[in-house]
Amino acid sequence: MTRAEPAIRVSIEQKVFPAIADRPEHVVLAGVELTIERGSFVVLTGPSGCGKSTMLNIVAGLDTEYEGAVVFGEDTAKLAFMFQTPRLLPWRTVEENVALVLDDDTPNPTEKVAAILLRVGLSEAANAYPERLSLGMQRRAALARAFVIEPDILLMDEPFVSLDDPSADSLRALLIELWNRRPTTVLFVTHDRIEAVMLATRLIRLGGRPAHIVQDTGVDLSPDERLDREKVLAWRMRLFENA
Ligand SMILES: Nc1ncnc2c1ncn2[C@@H]1O[C@H](COP(=O)(O)OP(=O)(O)O)[C@@H](O)[C@H]1O
Numbered sequence: 001m002t003r004a005e006p007a008i009r010v011s012i013e014q015k016v017f018p019a020i021a022d023r024p025e026h027v028v029l030a031g032v033e034l035t036i037e038r039g040s041f042v043v044l045t046g047p048s049g050c051g052k053s054t055m056l057n058i059v060a061g062l063d064t065e066y067e068g069a070v071v072f073g074e075d076t077a078k079l080a081f082m083f084q085t086p087r088l089l090p091w092r093t094v095e096e097n098v099a100l101v102l103d104d105d106t107p108n109p110t111e112k113v114a115a116i117l118l119r120v121g122l123s124e125a126a127n128a129y130p131e132r133l134s135l136g137m138q139r140r141a142a143l144a145r146a147f148v149i150e151p152d153i154l155l156m157d158e159p160f161v162s163l164d165d166p167s168a169d170s171l172r173a174l175l176i177e178l179w180n181r182r183p184t185t186v187l188f189v190t191h192d193r194i195e196a197v198m199l200a201t202r203l204i205r206l207g208g209r210p211a212h213i214v215q216d217t218g219v220d221l222s223p224d225e226r227l228d229r230e231k232v233l234a235w236r237m238r239l240f241e242n243a
Pocket residue numbers: 017018026028046047048049050051052053054055
């Protein structure tokens with residue numbers, strides 16, 4: 001494959017959760033075909049329980065029990081995943097949590113960690129343990145840990161849920177800044193429509209039973225416009241008018 005090739009091709013013919021106890025067999029996804037271009041910020045949205053996390057886990061390779069294929073383009077080996085909970089090790093400091101994900105042969109690891117902590121505004125908390133931090137700061141640490149490896153592909157599953165609005169907004173602004181600084185292919189799951197519009201260069205909506213892609217739209221907003229509430233609300237109206 002060449003650099004012009006897409007970063008990821010997803011083809012999920014069918015994803016079935018088998019019957020367990022009194023729960024019948026459940027076809028969650030069917031006929032999901034998606035080609036993700038390099039450097040795009042794809043937001044996957046849809047109602048709660050429709051299968052967004054299931055799809056992300058398939059792309060991440062965490063779930064291999066499905067019919068179909070996920071193919072990555074060349075030079076897309078470095079994958080980072082950011083979950084709903086920050087998943088920091090409580091017995092390690094912020095700095096250690098971030099350093100842990102670097103390969104042993106990474107040049108200047110200390111400088112790399114310090115640089116990313118500075119960027120996310122956590123320099124002063126470098127030696128703190130996660131439990132001493134607010135949830136917003138823990139999420140900043142998780143964001144630093146995702147970006148420190150300079151991933152080719154970043155998969156994010158509702159990483160900013162259960163934050164107050166100002167904290168969530170400042171993390172979204174930070175994510176936009178990090179993504180602009182070093183274009184990365186992102187697949188971001190959220191059920192929050194405002195968040196979806198703020199972040200996406202391409203918005204994919206899942207719907208139906210079993211879930212499939214019901215909408216696929218480009219979002220043409222500049223980085224500054226993404227922080228402009230009125231612009232974002234106008235786009236939300238336009239994108240979700242039929243929802
Ligand atoms: N391990 C599992 N076993 C059985 N059913 C599951 C499992 N994980 C998720 N589901 C079901 O699959 C559907 C989609 O779940 P999920 O992908 O988590 O939705 P979303 O992330 O869109 O909220 C839901 O009905 C959920 O209950």
